[in-house]
Amino acid sequence: MKNIGTERVKRGMAEMQKGGVIMDVINAEQAKIAEQAGAVAVMALERVPADIRAAGGVARMADPTIVEEVMKAVSIPVMAKCRIGHIIEARALESMGVDYIDESEVLTPADEMFHINKREFTVPFVCGARDLGEATRRIAEGASMLRTKGEPGTGNIVEAVRHMRIIMAQIRKVVNMNEDEIMTYAKELSAPYHVLLEIKKLGKLPLVNFAAGGVATPADAALMMHLGADGIFVGSGIFKSNNPEKFAKAIVEATTYYQDYHKIAELSKGLGEPMKGIDLSTLDKKDWMSERGQ
Protein backbone atom coordinates (compact mmCIF):
# COMPACT_ATOMS: atom_id res chain seq x y z
CA MET A 1 0.00 0.00 0.00
CA LYS A 2 1.15 3.49 -0.82
CA ASN A 3 1.77 5.58 2.32
CA ILE A 4 2.25 9.35 2.12
CA GLY A 5 3.40 11.72 4.87
CA THR A 6 5.13 9.02 6.93
CA GLU A 7 7.79 10.00 9.45
CA ARG A 8 10.46 8.41 7.23
CA VAL A 9 9.35 10.33 4.15
CA LYS A 10 9.16 13.63 6.06
CA ARG A 11 12.47 13.23 7.88
CA GLY A 12 14.05 11.77 4.73
CA MET A 13 13.29 14.95 2.81
CA ALA A 14 15.49 16.85 5.31
CA GLU A 15 18.23 14.20 4.95
CA MET A 16 18.39 15.06 1.23
CA GLN A 17 19.05 18.71 2.08
CA LYS A 18 22.11 17.91 4.21
CA GLY A 19 25.34 19.72 3.44
CA GLY A 20 23.36 22.33 1.56
CA VAL A 21 22.25 25.93 1.82
CA ILE A 22 18.62 27.09 1.97
CA MET A 23 18.11 30.72 0.94
CA ASP A 24 15.39 33.27 1.69
CA VAL A 25 13.92 34.79 -1.48
CA ILE A 26 11.07 37.20 -2.15
CA ASN A 27 10.42 36.68 -5.86
CA ALA A 28 11.08 34.46 -8.89
CA GLU A 29 14.19 36.36 -9.91
CA GLN A 30 15.89 35.88 -6.53
CA ALA A 31 14.79 32.24 -6.47
CA LYS A 32 16.53 31.65 -9.79
CA ILE A 33 19.72 33.31 -8.55
CA ALA A 34 19.61 31.04 -5.49
CA GLU A 35 19.03 27.90 -7.59
CA GLN A 36 21.86 28.78 -9.97
CA ALA A 37 24.21 29.41 -7.06
CA GLY A 38 23.53 25.85 -5.86
CA ALA A 39 20.94 26.33 -3.10
CA VAL A 40 19.24 23.04 -2.09
CA ALA A 41 15.95 24.84 -1.41
CA VAL A 42 14.50 28.33 -1.16
CA MET A 43 12.31 29.90 1.50
CA ALA A 44 9.62 32.00 -0.17
CA LEU A 45 8.89 35.16 1.82
CA GLU A 46 7.20 38.51 1.42
CA ARG A 47 10.13 40.23 3.12
CA VAL A 48 13.51 39.01 4.34
CA PRO A 49 13.93 39.06 8.15
CA ALA A 50 15.97 42.31 8.16
CA ASP A 51 13.04 44.06 6.47
CA ILE A 52 10.48 42.39 8.74
CA ARG A 53 12.46 43.73 11.68
CA ALA A 54 12.61 47.21 10.15
CA ALA A 55 8.92 47.25 9.21
CA GLY A 56 7.64 46.28 12.68
CA GLY A 57 3.95 45.50 13.26
CA VAL A 58 2.50 42.00 12.86
CA ALA A 59 4.41 39.74 10.42
CA ARG A 60 2.23 37.03 8.84
CA MET A 61 2.41 34.21 6.29
CA ALA A 62 3.52 35.53 2.88
CA ASP A 63 0.99 36.32 0.17
CA PRO A 64 0.42 32.93 -1.55
CA THR A 65 0.93 34.65 -4.91
CA ILE A 66 4.61 35.10 -4.04
CA VAL A 67 4.94 31.50 -2.86
CA GLU A 68 3.33 30.28 -6.08
CA GLU A 69 5.54 32.48 -8.21
CA VAL A 70 8.63 31.00 -6.56
CA MET A 71 7.30 27.43 -6.87
CA LYS A 72 6.87 27.96 -10.60
CA ALA A 73 10.30 29.52 -11.04
CA VAL A 74 12.53 26.76 -9.63
CA SER A 75 12.80 22.96 -9.61
CA ILE A 76 14.39 22.76 -6.14
CA PRO A 77 12.11 22.43 -3.09
CA VAL A 78 10.26 25.51 -1.87
CA MET A 79 9.69 26.21 1.81
CA ALA A 80 7.44 28.84 3.37
CA LYS A 81 6.90 30.22 6.87
CA CYS A 82 3.78 30.18 9.00
CA ARG A 83 3.32 31.85 12.37
CA ILE A 84 3.97 29.74 15.46
CA GLY A 85 0.71 27.98 16.33
CA HIS A 86 -1.13 29.17 13.20
CA ILE A 87 -2.68 25.88 12.11
CA ILE A 88 -4.61 27.44 9.25
CA GLU A 89 -1.69 29.28 7.66
CA ALA A 90 0.10 25.92 7.74
CA ARG A 91 -2.87 24.10 6.19
CA ALA A 92 -3.12 26.75 3.46
CA LEU A 93 0.57 26.37 2.61
CA GLU A 94 0.24 22.59 2.65
CA SER A 95 -2.72 22.75 0.27
CA MET A 96 -0.59 24.73 -2.18
CA GLY A 97 1.98 21.94 -2.24
CA VAL A 98 4.76 23.78 -0.43
CA ASP A 99 7.55 21.26 0.23
CA TYR A 100 8.42 22.25 3.80
CA ILE A 101 6.89 24.63 6.36
CA ASP A 102 8.95 26.66 8.80
CA GLU A 103 6.92 27.31 11.96
CA SER A 104 8.90 30.43 12.55
CA GLU A 105 9.64 32.97 15.25
CA VAL A 106 10.53 35.45 12.48
CA LEU A 107 6.78 35.95 12.09
CA THR A 108 4.65 37.22 14.96
CA PRO A 109 3.38 34.20 16.94
CA ALA A 110 -0.33 33.40 16.62
CA ASP A 111 -0.34 31.27 19.75
CA GLU A 112 1.81 31.97 22.79
CA MET A 113 0.99 28.67 24.50
CA PHE A 114 0.97 25.97 21.85
CA HIS A 115 2.88 25.03 18.76
CA ILE A 116 1.18 23.23 15.86
CA ASN A 117 0.66 19.47 16.21
CA LYS A 118 2.82 18.73 13.21
CA ARG A 119 2.15 14.98 13.23
CA GLU A 120 -1.26 15.60 11.70
CA PHE A 121 0.22 17.08 8.53
CA THR A 122 1.46 15.44 5.35
CA VAL A 123 3.92 18.26 4.73
CA PRO A 124 7.06 18.21 6.90
CA PHE A 125 7.94 21.06 9.30
CA VAL A 126 11.18 22.68 10.38
CA CYS A 127 11.28 24.41 13.78
CA GLY A 128 13.83 26.51 15.64
CA ALA A 129 15.48 25.51 18.92
CA ARG A 130 17.90 27.27 21.26
CA ASP A 131 18.61 24.27 23.47
CA LEU A 132 17.87 20.58 23.79
CA GLY A 133 14.65 21.24 25.71
CA GLU A 134 13.16 23.21 22.84
CA ALA A 135 14.59 20.80 20.27
CA THR A 136 13.06 17.72 21.91
CA ARG A 137 9.69 19.41 22.49
CA ARG A 138 9.54 20.25 18.78
CA ILE A 139 10.53 16.69 17.88
CA ALA A 140 7.74 15.31 20.08
CA GLU A 141 5.27 17.66 18.36
CA GLY A 142 6.29 16.11 15.04
CA ALA A 143 8.88 18.47 13.56
CA SER A 144 10.93 16.70 10.85
CA MET A 145 13.90 19.08 10.83
CA LEU A 146 15.44 21.49 13.32
CA ARG A 147 17.41 24.70 13.08
CA THR A 148 19.01 27.15 15.50
CA LYS A 149 17.13 30.33 16.37
CA GLY A 150 19.96 32.76 15.71
CA GLU A 151 18.65 36.31 15.91
CA PRO A 152 17.07 36.79 12.46
CA GLY A 153 17.84 39.76 10.26
CA THR A 154 20.79 40.92 12.34
CA GLY A 155 23.70 39.55 10.30
CA ASN A 156 25.19 38.61 13.67
CA ILE A 157 26.16 34.95 14.11
CA VAL A 158 26.60 35.07 17.90
CA GLU A 159 23.18 33.65 18.86
CA ALA A 160 23.27 30.81 16.31
CA VAL A 161 26.69 29.87 17.69
CA ARG A 162 25.33 29.93 21.23
CA HIS A 163 22.40 27.67 20.32
CA MET A 164 24.53 25.17 18.42
CA ARG A 165 27.11 25.04 21.23
CA ILE A 166 24.42 24.51 23.87
CA ILE A 167 22.58 21.81 21.91
CA MET A 168 25.74 19.87 21.05
CA ALA A 169 26.96 20.02 24.67
CA GLN A 170 23.58 18.86 25.97
CA ILE A 171 23.52 15.97 23.48
CA ARG A 172 26.97 14.85 24.69
CA LYS A 173 25.70 15.02 28.25
CA VAL A 174 22.67 12.83 27.46
CA VAL A 175 24.75 10.32 25.53
CA ASN A 176 27.16 9.92 28.45
CA MET A 177 24.45 9.78 31.11
CA ASN A 178 23.44 6.68 32.90
CA GLU A 179 19.87 5.84 31.91
CA ASP A 180 18.83 6.28 35.59
CA GLU A 181 19.74 9.96 35.34
CA ILE A 182 17.77 10.81 32.23
CA MET A 183 14.36 11.38 33.83
CA THR A 184 15.77 14.05 36.12
CA TYR A 185 17.55 15.71 33.22
CA ALA A 186 14.27 15.58 31.27
CA LYS A 187 12.62 17.41 34.17
CA GLU A 188 15.40 20.02 34.18
CA LEU A 189 15.12 20.71 30.45
CA SER A 190 11.33 20.27 30.26
CA ALA A 191 12.21 17.69 27.64
CA PRO A 192 10.08 14.67 26.69
CA TYR A 193 11.74 11.66 28.35
CA HIS A 194 11.32 9.30 25.39
CA VAL A 195 13.04 11.70 22.98
CA LEU A 196 16.05 11.97 25.32
CA LEU A 197 16.21 8.17 25.47
CA GLU A 198 16.17 8.05 21.68
CA ILE A 199 19.03 10.59 21.54
CA LYS A 200 21.03 8.49 24.00
CA LYS A 201 20.48 5.41 21.86
CA LEU A 202 21.37 7.12 18.56
CA GLY A 203 24.24 9.19 19.96
CA LYS A 204 22.80 12.20 18.14
CA LEU A 205 19.57 14.04 17.35
CA PRO A 206 17.08 11.92 15.40
CA LEU A 207 16.60 14.85 12.99
CA VAL A 208 18.73 16.97 10.74
CA ASN A 209 19.73 20.24 12.48
CA PHE A 210 20.61 23.27 10.35
CA ALA A 211 22.09 26.58 11.42
CA ALA A 212 19.84 29.60 10.98
CA GLY A 213 19.86 33.25 11.96
CA GLY A 214 22.70 35.70 11.47
CA VAL A 215 24.74 33.93 8.76
CA ALA A 216 26.25 36.75 6.68
CA THR A 217 29.56 35.47 5.24
CA PRO A 218 31.13 32.25 3.88
CA ALA A 219 33.18 32.03 7.07
CA ASP A 220 29.99 32.23 9.17
CA ALA A 221 28.53 29.29 7.25
CA ALA A 222 31.74 27.26 7.63
CA LEU A 223 31.86 28.06 11.35
CA MET A 224 28.35 26.68 11.86
CA MET A 225 29.25 23.51 9.93
CA HIS A 226 32.35 23.15 12.07
CA LEU A 227 30.21 23.39 15.21
CA GLY A 228 28.02 20.53 14.02
CA ALA A 229 25.30 22.00 11.77
CA ASP A 230 24.03 19.68 9.02
CA GLY A 231 23.49 22.61 6.66
CA ILE A 232 22.76 26.32 6.53
CA PHE A 233 19.78 28.67 6.24
CA VAL A 234 20.69 32.13 4.98
CA GLY A 235 18.07 34.80 5.35
CA SER A 236 18.94 38.41 4.82
CA GLY A 237 22.65 37.58 4.37
CA ILE A 238 22.43 37.11 0.61
CA PHE A 239 19.96 39.59 -0.80
CA LYS A 240 20.94 42.31 1.69
CA SER A 241 24.60 42.11 0.64
CA ASN A 242 25.76 44.31 -2.21
CA ASN A 243 26.56 41.34 -4.48
CA PRO A 244 23.92 38.62 -3.93
CA GLU A 245 25.12 36.27 -6.70
CA LYS A 246 28.66 36.22 -5.43
CA PHE A 247 27.63 35.85 -1.78
CA ALA A 248 25.21 33.04 -2.64
CA LYS A 249 27.86 31.05 -4.52
CA ALA A 250 30.53 31.66 -1.89
CA ILE A 251 28.26 30.56 0.96
CA VAL A 252 27.31 27.36 -0.91
CA GLU A 253 30.96 26.47 -1.50
CA ALA A 254 32.01 27.34 2.04
CA THR A 255 29.31 24.99 3.34
CA THR A 256 30.54 22.07 1.21
CA TYR A 257 34.24 22.67 1.87
CA TYR A 258 34.04 24.04 5.41
CA GLN A 259 37.21 22.19 6.43
CA ASP A 260 39.28 23.63 3.58
CA TYR A 261 40.52 26.86 5.17
CA HIS A 262 42.52 27.95 2.17
CA LYS A 263 39.34 27.76 0.10
CA ILE A 264 37.42 29.79 2.70
CA ALA A 265 40.12 32.47 2.50
CA GLU A 266 39.83 32.51 -1.31
CA LEU A 267 36.05 32.67 -1.17
CA SER A 268 36.19 35.60 1.23
CA LYS A 269 38.38 37.74 -1.05
CA GLY A 270 36.79 40.82 -2.61
CA LEU A 271 33.24 39.80 -1.81
CA GLY A 272 32.20 43.38 -1.18
CA GLU A 273 30.01 44.59 1.65
CA PRO A 274 28.08 41.95 3.56
CA MET A 275 24.80 43.08 5.14
CA LYS A 276 25.46 45.73 7.74
CA GLY A 277 24.36 43.82 10.82
CA ILE A 278 23.29 44.71 14.35
CA ASP A 279 25.28 44.50 17.57
CA LEU A 280 22.87 42.58 19.80
CA SER A 281 23.75 44.58 22.92
CA THR A 282 22.02 47.51 21.22
CA LEU A 283 18.87 45.48 20.51
CA ASP A 284 15.94 46.15 22.83
CA LYS A 285 14.86 42.97 24.71
CA LYS A 286 11.32 43.23 23.28
CA ASP A 287 12.78 43.04 19.76
CA TRP A 288 14.41 39.62 20.29
CA MET A 289 12.68 37.15 18.00
CA SER A 290 14.41 34.06 19.40
CA GLU A 291 12.48 34.52 22.69
CA ARG A 292 9.25 33.72 20.85
CA GLY A 293 7.67 30.25 21.00
CA GLN A 294 9.78 28.25 23.43
Next chain:
Amino acid sequence: MKIGILALQGSYFDHQKYFVKLGVETILVKTPEQLDEIDGLVLPGGESTTMRTLIDRYNFMSKLKSFCSNKPVFGTCAGMVLLAKENTGFPTHIGVLNVKLKRNAFGRQVNSFEETVYINGIGDVEGVYIRAPYIEVASDYVEVLGKHKEVIVAVKQNNILATSFHPELTEDLKIGRYFINMIVQHNKKNKE
Protein backbone atom coordinates in the same frame (compact mmCIF):
# COMPACT_ATOMS: atom_id res chain seq x y z
CA MET B 1 36.95 -3.50 -1.64
CA LYS B 2 36.42 0.21 -1.19
CA ILE B 3 33.20 2.07 -2.01
CA GLY B 4 33.30 5.84 -2.49
CA ILE B 5 30.29 8.05 -1.88
CA LEU B 6 30.15 11.35 -3.73
CA ALA B 7 29.99 13.80 -0.81
CA LEU B 8 29.22 17.17 -2.36
CA GLN B 9 25.70 17.38 -0.95
CA GLY B 10 22.86 15.11 0.11
CA SER B 11 22.40 11.85 2.00
CA TYR B 12 26.04 10.74 1.79
CA PHE B 13 26.35 9.97 5.51
CA ASP B 14 23.27 7.74 5.29
CA HIS B 15 24.85 5.87 2.39
CA GLN B 16 28.08 5.52 4.33
CA LYS B 17 26.24 4.06 7.32
CA TYR B 18 24.30 1.78 4.99
CA PHE B 19 27.43 0.28 3.42
CA VAL B 20 29.28 0.11 6.75
CA LYS B 21 26.41 -2.13 7.94
CA LEU B 22 27.28 -4.40 5.02
CA GLY B 23 30.88 -4.58 6.22
CA VAL B 24 32.44 -2.64 3.34
CA GLU B 25 35.18 -0.04 3.61
CA THR B 26 33.84 3.37 2.52
CA ILE B 27 35.24 6.82 1.82
CA LEU B 28 33.54 10.16 1.24
CA VAL B 29 34.62 11.49 -2.14
CA LYS B 30 35.20 15.25 -1.99
CA THR B 31 37.88 15.63 -4.67
CA PRO B 32 38.13 14.12 -8.21
CA GLU B 33 41.46 12.40 -7.36
CA GLN B 34 39.72 10.21 -4.78
CA LEU B 35 37.92 8.44 -7.64
CA ASP B 36 41.21 6.65 -8.39
CA GLU B 37 41.17 4.93 -5.00
CA ILE B 38 37.77 3.24 -5.17
CA ASP B 39 36.20 0.11 -6.68
CA GLY B 40 32.65 1.40 -6.83
CA LEU B 41 30.92 4.78 -6.57
CA VAL B 42 27.63 5.80 -5.00
CA LEU B 43 25.82 8.92 -6.21
CA PRO B 44 23.57 9.73 -3.25
CA GLY B 45 20.16 11.31 -2.97
CA GLY B 46 20.00 15.07 -2.61
CA GLU B 47 19.42 17.98 -4.95
CA SER B 48 20.72 17.17 -8.41
CA THR B 49 20.94 20.84 -9.44
CA THR B 50 23.14 21.59 -6.43
CA MET B 51 25.33 18.55 -6.99
CA ARG B 52 25.75 19.47 -10.66
CA THR B 53 26.79 23.02 -9.75
CA LEU B 54 29.46 21.67 -7.40
CA ILE B 55 30.55 18.97 -9.90
CA ASP B 56 31.27 21.72 -12.44
CA ARG B 57 32.88 24.11 -10.02
CA TYR B 58 35.32 21.46 -8.83
CA ASN B 59 36.11 19.89 -12.22
CA PHE B 60 34.63 16.51 -11.38
CA MET B 61 32.87 15.95 -14.69
CA SER B 62 35.49 14.33 -16.93
CA LYS B 63 36.71 11.97 -14.22
CA LEU B 64 33.15 11.12 -13.23
CA LYS B 65 32.22 10.35 -16.83
CA SER B 66 35.13 7.99 -17.29
CA PHE B 67 34.56 6.33 -13.90
CA CYS B 68 30.86 5.78 -14.63
CA SER B 69 31.67 4.33 -18.08
CA ASN B 70 34.15 1.80 -16.71
CA LYS B 71 33.45 0.91 -13.09
CA PRO B 72 30.41 0.03 -10.98
CA VAL B 73 28.25 2.97 -9.96
CA PHE B 74 25.01 3.15 -7.99
CA GLY B 75 22.73 6.20 -8.17
CA THR B 76 19.72 6.80 -5.93
CA CYS B 77 17.13 9.46 -6.74
CA ALA B 78 19.24 12.56 -7.54
CA GLY B 79 22.04 10.11 -8.33
CA MET B 80 19.84 8.52 -10.98
CA VAL B 81 19.13 12.01 -12.41
CA LEU B 82 22.89 12.62 -12.63
CA LEU B 83 23.36 9.35 -14.55
CA ALA B 84 20.50 9.64 -17.07
CA LYS B 85 21.20 10.42 -20.71
CA GLU B 86 18.05 12.53 -20.98
CA ASN B 87 16.18 14.47 -18.29
CA THR B 88 12.89 15.75 -19.70
CA GLY B 89 12.92 19.55 -19.48
CA PHE B 90 16.27 19.66 -17.69
CA PRO B 91 19.94 19.41 -18.68
CA THR B 92 21.85 16.14 -18.94
CA HIS B 93 24.59 15.66 -16.36
CA ILE B 94 26.90 12.63 -16.52
CA GLY B 95 24.67 11.07 -19.20
CA VAL B 96 25.82 7.44 -19.24
CA LEU B 97 22.55 5.65 -18.50
CA ASN B 98 20.45 5.11 -21.63
CA VAL B 99 17.11 6.29 -20.29
CA LYS B 100 14.73 9.20 -20.57
CA LEU B 101 13.98 10.35 -17.05
CA LYS B 102 11.38 12.62 -15.49
CA ARG B 103 12.39 14.65 -12.42
CA ASN B 104 10.03 15.05 -9.43
CA ALA B 105 7.80 12.73 -11.43
CA PHE B 106 5.50 11.69 -8.59
CA GLY B 107 4.87 15.31 -7.57
CA ARG B 108 6.08 17.57 -4.79
CA GLN B 109 7.05 16.60 -1.22
CA VAL B 110 3.41 16.17 -0.08
CA ASN B 111 3.20 13.31 -2.62
CA SER B 112 6.39 11.61 -1.40
CA PHE B 113 5.57 8.06 -0.29
CA GLU B 114 6.63 4.60 0.86
CA GLU B 115 5.67 1.36 -0.85
CA THR B 116 7.25 -2.06 -1.19
CA VAL B 117 8.67 -2.67 -4.66
CA TYR B 118 9.52 -5.97 -6.33
CA ILE B 119 13.03 -6.05 -7.81
CA ASN B 120 13.97 -8.76 -10.31
CA GLY B 121 16.59 -11.09 -8.92
CA ILE B 122 16.25 -9.59 -5.43
CA GLY B 123 12.62 -9.81 -4.33
CA ASP B 124 10.55 -7.33 -2.31
CA VAL B 125 12.42 -4.22 -1.22
CA GLU B 126 11.31 -1.28 0.95
CA GLY B 127 10.79 1.72 -1.32
CA VAL B 128 11.05 5.25 0.12
CA TYR B 129 10.38 7.85 -2.59
CA ILE B 130 11.15 11.52 -1.91
CA ARG B 131 10.29 13.98 -4.68
CA ALA B 132 11.47 11.05 -6.74
CA PRO B 133 12.13 10.77 -10.46
CA TYR B 134 11.04 7.85 -12.62
CA ILE B 135 12.17 6.50 -15.96
CA GLU B 136 9.83 7.25 -18.85
CA VAL B 137 11.72 5.28 -21.49
CA ALA B 138 14.53 2.76 -21.09
CA SER B 139 16.55 1.83 -24.19
CA ASP B 140 17.24 -1.76 -25.21
CA TYR B 141 20.58 -1.97 -23.41
CA VAL B 142 18.90 -1.26 -20.10
CA GLU B 143 17.56 -4.03 -17.90
CA VAL B 144 14.41 -2.97 -16.05
CA LEU B 145 14.70 -4.30 -12.49
CA GLY B 146 11.61 -2.84 -10.88
CA LYS B 147 8.41 -0.92 -11.49
CA HIS B 148 6.01 1.07 -9.35
CA LYS B 149 2.65 0.41 -10.99
CA GLU B 150 3.44 1.07 -14.67
CA VAL B 151 6.55 3.23 -14.28
CA ILE B 152 10.18 2.15 -14.09
CA VAL B 153 11.91 2.84 -10.77
CA ALA B 154 14.98 0.54 -10.83
CA VAL B 155 17.34 -0.29 -13.70
CA LYS B 156 20.69 -1.88 -14.46
CA GLN B 157 22.92 -1.26 -17.46
CA ASN B 158 26.19 -3.22 -17.31
CA ASN B 159 28.02 -1.64 -14.36
CA ILE B 160 25.36 0.97 -13.63
CA LEU B 161 22.63 0.46 -11.02
CA ALA B 162 20.01 3.16 -10.42
CA THR B 163 16.89 3.48 -8.27
CA SER B 164 14.23 6.18 -7.86
CA PHE B 165 13.93 5.26 -4.19
CA HIS B 166 16.28 5.53 -1.20
CA PRO B 167 17.56 2.23 0.23
CA GLU B 168 19.91 4.32 2.43
CA LEU B 169 16.93 5.54 4.48
CA THR B 170 15.90 1.98 5.34
CA GLU B 171 17.31 -1.04 7.15
CA ASP B 172 16.70 -3.11 4.01
CA LEU B 173 20.22 -4.04 2.86
CA LYS B 174 19.30 -6.15 -0.17
CA ILE B 175 19.99 -3.52 -2.84
CA GLY B 176 23.34 -2.69 -1.24
CA ARG B 177 24.31 -6.35 -1.25
CA TYR B 178 23.34 -6.54 -4.93
CA PHE B 179 25.63 -3.57 -5.72
CA ILE B 180 28.53 -5.10 -3.77
CA ASN B 181 28.07 -8.24 -5.84
CA MET B 182 28.28 -6.14 -9.02
CA ILE B 183 31.65 -4.81 -7.82
CA VAL B 184 32.87 -8.32 -6.98
CA GLN B 185 31.92 -9.55 -10.46
CA HIS B 186 33.56 -6.55 -12.11
CA ASN B 187 36.81 -6.98 -10.16
CA LYS B 188 36.86 -10.70 -10.96
CA LYS B 189 36.40 -10.03 -14.69
CA ASN B 190 39.19 -7.44 -14.65
CA LYS B 191 41.62 -9.90 -13.10
CA GLU B 192 40.99 -12.54 -15.76
